[in-house]
Amino acid sequence: MQDILEQLEHRRAQARLGGGQKRIDAQHAKGKLTARERIELLLDPDSFEEFDMFVTHRCTDFEMGDTKSPGDGVITGWGTINGRKTFLFAQDFTVFGGSLSESHARKICKIQEMAIKQGAPIIGLNDSGGARIQEGVSALAGYTDVFQNNILASGVIPQISVIMGPSAGGAVYSPALTDFIFMVRDTSYMFLTGPDVLKTVTNEVVTAEELGGAKTHTSKSSVADGAFDNDMEALAEIRRLFDFLPLSNKEKPPVRKVFDKPDRLDMSLDTLVPENPNIPYDMHELITKVADEGDFYEIQADFAKNILTGFIRLEGRTVGVVGNQPMVLAGCIDSDASRKAARFVRFCDAFSIPLLTLVDVPGFLPGTSQEFGGVIKHGAKLLYAFGEATVPKVTVITRKAYGGAYCVMSPKHLRGDINYAWPTAQIAVMGAKGAVEILHRKDLDKPDVIAQKTAEYEEMFLSPFRAAELGYIDEVIMPHSTRRRVCRAFALLKDKDLQNPWKKHDNLPL
Ligand code: HXC
Numbered sequence: 001m002q003d004i005l006e007q008l009e010h011r012r013a014q015a016r017l018g019g020g021q022k023r024i025d026a027q028h029a030k031g032k033l034t035a036r037e038r039i040e041l042l043l044d045p046d047s048f049e050e051f052d053m054f055v056t057h058r059c060t061d062f063e064m065g066d067t068k069s070p071g072d073g074v075i076t077g078w079g080t081i082n083g084r085k086t087f088l089f090a091q092d093f094t095v096f097g098g099s100l101s102e103s104h105a106r107k108i109c110k111i112q113e114m115a116i117k118q119g120a121p122i123i124g125l126n127d128s129g130g131a132r133i134q135e136g137v138s139a140l141a142g143y144t145d146v147f148q149n150n151i152l153a154s155g156v157i158p159q160i161s162v163i164m165g166p167s168a169g170g171a172v173y174s175p176a177l178t179d180f181i182f183m184v185r186d187t188s189y190m191f192l193t194g195p196d197v198l199k200t201v202t203n204e205v206v207t208a209e210e211l212g213g214a215k216t217h218t219s220k221s222s223v224a225d226g227a228f229d230n231d232m233e234a235l236a237e238i239r240r241l242f243d244f245l246p247l248s249n250k251e252k253p254p255v256r257k258v259f260d261k262p263d264r265l266d267m268s269l270d271t272l273v274p275e276n277p278n279i280p281y282d283m284h285e286l287i288t289k290v291a292d293e294g295d296f297y298e299i300q301a302d303f304a305k306n307i308l309t310g311f312i313r314l315e316g317r318t319v320g321v322v323g324n325q326p327m328v329l330a331g332c333i334d335s336d337a338s339r340k341a342a343r344f345v346r347f348c349d350a351f352s353i354p355l356l357t358l359v360d361v362p363g364f365l366p367g368t369s370q371e372f373g374g375v376i377k378h379g380a381k382l383l384y385a386f387g388e389a390t391v392p393k394v395t396v397i398t399r400k401a402y403g404g405a406y407c408v409m410s411p412k413h414l415r416g417d418i419n420y421a422w423p424t425a426q427i428a429v430m431g432a433k434g435a436v437e438i439l440h441r442k443d444l445d446k447p448d449v450i451a452q453k454t455a456e457y458e459e460m461f462l463s464p465f466r467a468a469e470l471g472y473i474d475e476v477i478m479p480h481s482t483r484r485r486v487c488r489a490f491a492l493l494k495d496k497d498l499q500n501p502w503k504k505h506d507n508l509p510l
Contacts, residue, residue: 015053015070019094027093032165032187033231035075035090035098038125041235042088043079050077051111057101062134069095073128076107078120081242084254087115090125093165097129100171104132105142112149119248121158123238126175127165127188143170150177155350157248160241162234163188163224167212172223179347180241180299181224183214184234190217190224219302222340226301241297244311244318246351253318253353260292262315262487269479273360273399273424277431280326283308286358286398287321290314290483296321299344304336306365309344311353314487317494320348323358324409326399333405334365335378342381346508349389354490357386357410360399362431379408380509387414388500392493394486397421397464397473402430412472417496418489420482421464421473428461435461 016036018024027034033041039048053075056068073095078087089108091098108124115122131139153159154177161175163183167190175181175190183190191212198204198211210216214227228234246253266289272281288294291312298310306328312319322341324331348355364370364379386393386408394417395410406427412419421427429435436453443449460466467473477485 023094
């Protein structure tokens with residue numbers, strides 16, 4: 001009996017070594033942790049339960065029969081993060097470069113299916129050379145099975161991908177189908193076609209980092225939602241994000257103990273908006289002053305900086321925030337900002353996370369590059385996302401809400417539940433100068449007339465009161481009381497129940 005027990009321990013120890021000490025050392029030399037070390041940092045101590053530790057590949061081509069490694073390059077199982085369950089897989093680069101074989105894919109599929117059934121998130125730690133070359137089409141089939149499960153899980157459980165090494169070829173598509181992708185700076189990259197192929201096919205010379213590193217994907221392509229300096233920081237930040245999210249679409253987000261009073265006033269907000277309407281201010285300041293303990297988990301911080309998206313808590317409950325950022329492009333909405341915010345709003349709505357929208361927007365960004373790039377369709381995505389969302393929606397207009405951008409930024413007319421404006425709000429079709437130049441074109445050579453008409457326009461529209469008279473604004477509030485007002489609003493809306501008409505699925509303008 002003792003022998004049998006020892007045999008199990010021996011086999012386990014062998015499996016834990018993955019591709020062997022030499023390859024583990026090589027992984028460390030690159031500044032990367034091993035798959036097991038990553039799991040230890042991601043999960044609560046001693047909470048990891050592993051599955052399929054002894055699974056090996058079944059390939060016999062290319063003399064592969066002699067090269068079996070228990071686990072076959074991916075570690076799968078479940079554990080807890082701050083006591084809440086999650087499924088996960090971590091690719092082990094020390095075994096065939098973490099490449100995906102048929103068996104490796106089956107292991108991932110097994111926990112994807114368990115995660116859907118159990119209603120718990122799945123986190124993928126990706127570090128892989130792509131399809132296991134020796135397995136040919138079986139590896140491709142395996143990838144596609146994983147993709148299919150990603151699609152079925154979408155909107156049912158949160159799916160988070162962390163890219164912690166290479167992610168090339170088909171390997172990029174499983175992360176791309178998940179809710180969030182995070183990367184590690186300098187040690188991770190993602191591309192469909194690598195630098196060598198690019199050089200041959202298009203004559204372009206580019207490094208892996210330039211083509212698909214964290215900077216490229218967080219600031220240019222928007223494929224990734226954030227980047228961290230090293231494995232340890234990345235895993236700590238995933239734990240922080242996890243705490244904001246519900247386990248599935250059947251649950252509400254967790255409520256955390258909070259020490260910040262909901263009725264805390266912040267007098268500095270009364271002077272946040274400068275007197276000159278053309279001077280910007282930082283919308284981050286409003287977000288952090290409203291949030292519990294100033295905690296804001298920003299998503300896509302380096303892309304389309306003219307709109308801010310991320311999670312805060314109010315009275316311990318997760319709230320998704322979308323805010324125009326007057327510091328960048330004066331807060332104008334463009335195609336990139338529309339796509340970024342629309343995807344965020346849809347995630348929140350899918351997972352019952354209420355939405356707080358902070359508005360200071362002079363309009364859509366004009367120009368041929370925007371029009372040729374399809375801003376009409378991209379803007380429609382954001383319109384659609386806010387309009388279809390049934391979660392509690394609270395909006396605060398701090399300053400400008402002009403034109404089509406007013407219509408898009410979660411107004412009353414898109415089923416906004418509670419819409420506030422600060423006294424500094426200006427709700428109009430456009431700014432005074434533009435409006436008067438159109439309406440009084442024939443008087444443009446008469447400065448007195450133009451000045452008088454401008455003053456009239458400003459009096460009528462460049463305040464929140466016209467909109468408030470029409471009931472499009474529920475209340476004009478003092479800036480310093482914003483936290484108290486939005487906390488009360490979300491508390492009121494806690495049990496909101498709203499259904500959209502039945503449909504097979506929608507036809508979002510993609
Ligand atoms: C099998 C692989 C592998 C793969 C790496 N290895 N990639 N084995 N299949 N795809 C093995 C190596 O042979 C090596 O084994 C070990 O992993 C480490 O690889 P190195 O090359 O030594 O590491 P490094 O220098 O860090 O380079 C990593 C790499 C490179 C950039 C990922 O290995 C590479 O370019 N691999 C191939 C990438 C690729 O083209 N994949 C297929 C993409 S196409 P030893 O025994 O020496 O330790 C694709 C299609 C799927 O994925 C489509 C689905 C829709």
